[in-house]
Amino acid sequence: MEPLLRIERLTTVFDQAGGGGRTPSSLPAVDEVSFDIQAGETLGLVGESGSGKSVTALSILRLVQPPGRIAGGRILFKGRDLIALDEPAMRAVRGAEISLIFQEPMTALNPVFRVGDQVAEALLVHGRASRREARDKAIELLAAVRIPDPAARVKDYPHQLSGGMRQRVMIAIALACRPSLVIADEPTTALDVTIQAEILDLLREMKAAFHLSLLLITHDLGVVAETADRVAVMYAGRIVETGPVREIFRQPAHPYTRGLLASMPGGAPGQRLRAIEGSVPLLGALPPGCAFGPRCPDRFEPCTTAPPPDYAAGLSQTAKCYLHDPQRAIRNPQSAIRNPDVAR
Amino acid sequence: MSLVDVSHLVKTFTRDGGMFRSGTRVAAVDDVTFAIEAGETFGLVGESGSGKTTTGRCILRLIEPSSGDVRFRGESVLAFSSRRMREARRDMQIVFQDPYSSLNPRMRARQIVEEPLLIHKLGARAARRDRVAELFRLVGLDPAHLDRYPHQFSGGQRQRIGLARALALNPSFVILDEPVSALDVSVQAQVVNLLMDLQQQLSLTYLFIAHDLRLVQHICNRVAVMYLGKIVEMGPTAALFASPQHAYTQALLSAIPVPDPDAPRQRIVLDPASVNRDAALKEVAAGHWAAL
Numbered sequence: 001m002e003p004l005l006r007i008e009r010l011t012t013v014f015d016q017a018g019g020g021g022r023t024p025s026s027l028p029a030v031d032e033v034s035f036d037i038q039a040g041e042t043l044g045l046v047g048e049s050g051s052g053k054s055v056t057a058l059s060i061l062r063l064v065q066p067p068g069r070i071a072g073g074r075i076l077f078k079g080r081d082l083i084a085l086d087e088p089a090m091r092a093v094r095g096a097e098i099s100l101i102f103q104e105p106m107t108a109l110n111p112v113f114r115v116g117d118q119v120a121e122a123l124l125v126h127g128r129a130s131r132r133e134a135r136d137k138a139i140e141l142l143a144a145v146r147i148p149d150p151a152a153r154v155k156d157y158p159h160q161l162s163g164g165m166r167q168r169v170m171i172a173i174a175l176a177c178r179p180s181l182v183i184a185d186e187p188t189t190a191l192d193v194t195i196q197a198e199i200l201d202l203l204r205e206m207k208a209a210f211h212l213s214l215l216l217i218t219h220d221l222g223v224v225a226e227t228a229d230r231v232a233v234m235y236a237g238r239i240v241e242t243g244p245v246r247e248i249f250r251q252p253a254h255p256y257t258r259g260l261l262a263s264m265p266g267g268a269p270g271q272r273l274r275a276i277e278g279s280v281p282l283l284g285a286l287p288p289g290c291a292f293g294p295r296c297p298d299r300f301e302p303c304t305t306a307p308p309p310d311y312a313a314g315l316s317q318t319a320k321c322y323l324h325d326p327q328r329a330i331r332n333p334q335s336a337i338r339n340p341d342v343a344r
Numbered sequence: 345m346s347l348v349d350v351s352h353l354v355k356t357f358t359r360d361g362g363m364f365r366s367g368t369r370v371a372a373v374d375d376v377t378f379a380i381e382a383g384e385t386f387g388l389v390g391e392s393g394s395g396k397t398t399t400g401r402c403i404l405r406l407i408e409p410s411s412g413d414v415r416f417r418g419e420s421v422l423a424f425s426s427r428r429m430r431e432a433r434r435d436m437q438i439v440f441q442d443p444y445s446s447l448n449p450r451m452r453a454r455q456i457v458e459e460p461l462l463i464h465k466l467g468a469r470a471a472r473r474d475r476v477a478e479l480f481r482l483v484g485l486d487p488a489h490l491d492r493y494p495h496q497f498s499g500g501q502r503q504r505i506g507l508a509r510a511l512a513l514n515p516s517f518v519i520l521d522e523p524v525s526a527l528d529v530s531v532q533a534q535v536v537n538l539l540m541d542l543q544q545q546l547s548l549t550y551l552f553i554a555h556d557l558r559l560v561q562h563i564c565n566r567v568a569v570m571y572l573g574k575i576v577e578m579g580p581t582a583a584l585f586a587s588p589q590h591a592y593t594q595a596l597l598s599a600i601p602v603p604d605p606d607a608p609r610q611r612i613v614l615d616p617a618s619v620n621r622d623a624a625l626k627e628v629a630a631g632h633w634a635a636l
Contacts, residue, residue, distance in 0.1 A: 048528040192391035193555065197599035197611055219529055222558075222601025226609070245605045256530075263533035264603055265562035269581065272540060273562070275533035279498040295530075 002079065003036035004213050005060070005181055010034070010073035012052075012059045015066075016284075027283040029055040029068065031237035037181065042207065042214040044228030044245065046221065048280055052237040053217045057183045060215075061094050077181070096126045099174040103186040105166035109158040115169045116142070116154025122176035141172040144209070145202060164195035171202065175210055182207075183215045188223065200227055221260060225249055233257050236281055236291035238307070243317030253313035254321050256292045290321070298323055345418050346379035347517060347549050348403065353377070353412035355398050372398045373409070374573035377625075382516070385543065385550040387564030387581065389557060391596075394570040396553050400519045403551070404436055405429060416517070434464060437510040441522035443502035447494040453480075453505050454490040460512040479508040484538055500531035504538065511546070519551045524559070536563065557600050561585050566631075569593050575625065579632030589634035591618060 010033045013026035030052045037043045047053040058064045060075055062082060075082040082093065102108040110118060119141055120134035129137055135154070142150035145168040158166055167187060174182050184203065188196035200223065207214055216227055224231055224245065231248045233241040233256065241254040252258040259276040267273075278295040287293055289304040296303065302322045311324035322328055355373040373395040380386040390396045401407040403414050405421060414421045416436060424432055440446040447456055457476045461467055467475060477487040483504040494502055503523060510518055523539065524532040540563060542548060554560050560567055561581055568578040569592065577590040588594045595614035602609070625633040 048530055193557070194391065194595055194599040194614065196601070198613075200601070201611070220601060221529075221603040225603045225605045225607070226601045249603065249605050260530060261603065263530065265533075265536070265558045266603075267562075269562055270540070271562075272537045273533035275537055276530045277534070279500055279531055280528055 001038065004039045004041075004078065005037040005215075006074075006076040007033060007035050007056075007060070008074040008076065010056065010059055010075060011071045012055050012064055012068060013071045014068045014283075017067075025284070026071065028071075028237050029283060030059060032073070033234075033237075033239050034073075035232050035239060035242060037213050037215060039180070039213055040207075040211060041230065042216055042228045044224035044231045045215060045217045045234060046219065046224055046231060047234035048219055050236075050280060050283070051234040053234050054185055056234070057100065057185050057215065057217055060183065061098060061100060062090050063094075063100075092126070095122060095174075095179070096128075096177040097179050098181045098183065099177070099179045101167075101170050101174050101182060101184040101187045103189050105163065105170045105190070106158065108170060109166060111158055114155050114157055115161065116156075119154070119169065119172050119176055122173050126177050128177055137176070138172075141176055142169070144175070145169075145172045145206070147172075162195075163191055164198060167191065167195075167199050168202065171199075171206065175206060175212075178210060179212070181213045181215065183217070185217045186219070187216070189218070189220070196223075203227070221249075221264065233260075236286060237283060238291060238320060240292065240320045241313075241317060243314065247314050247317050251314050251317075253317045253319035253324060254292075255296045255298045255323070259295075259297070302328065347382040347417065348380040348551070349413075349415040349418075350379070350399070350403065351377045351413045351415075353399065353402055353414065354410045355395075355402055355407060356410045371573050373402060375412070376570075376573075376575055378568050378575060378578060380517075380549060380551060382549050383547060384565040385552050385563055387560040387567040388551060388553045388570060389555060389560050389567060389596075390570035391555060393572075395573040396570050397521055399570070400438070400521055400551060400553050404433065404438055404519065406438070430464075434513040435515050436517045436519070437513070437515040438519040438521060439503070439506050439510045439523050442526045443499055443506055444494075444526070446506055447502055449494050452491050452493055453485075453497070456494070456505055457490075457508045457512055460509060464513060466513070475512070476508075479512055482511065482542070483508045484534075498531070499527050500535055503527060503535055507538070507542070511542070514546075516547070517549045517551070519553065521553045522555070523552075525554070525556060532559075539563070557597065569596065571619070572621070574621070574635065576619075577632075577634045578625065579629070579634075583629060583632045587629075589628050589632070589636060591615075593634075 010030055011028060012030040013028050016025050018024040033056055045053045059070055070083060116138045119138040123129040123134045123137055138154055139150045142153055147153050147165060147168050188199050218224060228245045231245050232239050235256050241257050252261055262274040263276055265273060276295055281291055289306055290308055293299050293303040308320045308322050310318040310320055313319040313324040353373055353376045356369045356371045358367040358369055361367040376399055388396045398407060402409040454476055457479055458472055461472050480487045480490060485501060485504050524535050527535060543550060552564055564581050567581050567584050568575045571592045577593045588597050592614055594612045598610060598612040623635040625635050628634050
């Protein structure tokens, strides 16, 4: 079946001006990223700050601002390449067919407009309702996202609502035009853990009720485990591993994914954690081979030569890691795939 | 005698009522009592607005409490003159959450770590120099980088600098206010390990303020759960996580996302109306208290 969204070798760079002895350069914030989202599926896009996950989201909606720009690849949504669309056509996609939920509901909502009007605006912009209908639909949408007393709340300003309620308004706006894909960029990071749980429950519920596909961007592996069907792990602008959520958590194939899972607190209390050494590389100073190479406990000769391509791993995972190169695996019987005990 | 004794601590803030209304008083910390034993890590958890950070700052008198008492080694900190308080702070330090805003961007790492020594007029120039290098090594940084500015370090390294500054005066008690929550996931574990190592090496006592319950469960000996300015439950970490007694603790623990797709999930939702705000803490098991 054709996926709802297919990203092929998407590359988004940030141009850096020269001067001060520097030559102009382009930093690849998103580096040949490819993934699919099927209809009705939740894909968890996991990565640390600076890994390129938010830039990927903005690229899909073509909202990257200069000095950033999409430098290559294709974004096929229902078979159409969004990169080739002109701006009016793209505007018809944004918010109507693909919508975005931001991390900070306080800054994403306009503080000087009533929340009901902001929900209604989404409908009006896309010509989905007359002014009079829009108001009733706004109340319906606020009710759908379980905001108590929605008929009164439409008159509230964002500052009159709690963080959790504001995020519900954001979700109502995102759902207003009945999109088929919602991109949620760290939708619960700014919220307390009990409110986070409510919002995640709501997203799951809305996904079923509105037949949505969800691209959930997060750094929290717990959130991914609870919400995603499939997972893509990003590191330094590249997707280093993809697979179904169970396989990723049971048998992570890339040493970075393994390291992240192993470093989480959870073993015997008071024990040292299994930390990943070093720190995330700067985009301007990536090593020539695998970007994770300098921090990798399983590094061997080929890792410093060229960035690894995708290799099949496990049942249906892919991993950008030479450990999974079938030819090299034979030459390296000690490697981690052969010996699960080495999988630190 | 406990190292730190907090009793009936209250901090109220006045909310400005505007031109025609009088202000309202809000108790950010509302009659909080707990004790921290020497050598332990005491966790203070709660969501934003629960009063956990204000409690920490009141202990160091970075915020003046409205009433109640804080005793350190048996002496009332609140009765100290400002000069005596300055001396006392040599022994009580704090590491802040955000290593980006808590280090002066115009000072070199060397100056940041040396500053407490200068303020307290400790050591001659050469001795200070050696001490700063020693502190740098202690927190796992390379003394060759002492002359760099904060922006030249990564987030994890900056938090190490904050820790070196806090340890410069050889404190016995350190308040860690969300020390790793601003850091990248892959470097959090490094800093947590460092904190645990330093505690052993230097016999430190920690007050660990955090909202990450998994982390609290891992490194704290005892935990107090705060809700709307009050401690609603307190006890040994294992007991509290295994059998939470207060409705809020139950809701909080059930909301933690588990990094396991097959983990059973049973969400307990708190009905705020069901919480009796005036209930006193009762001992439900040895050392395990809950406001029921």
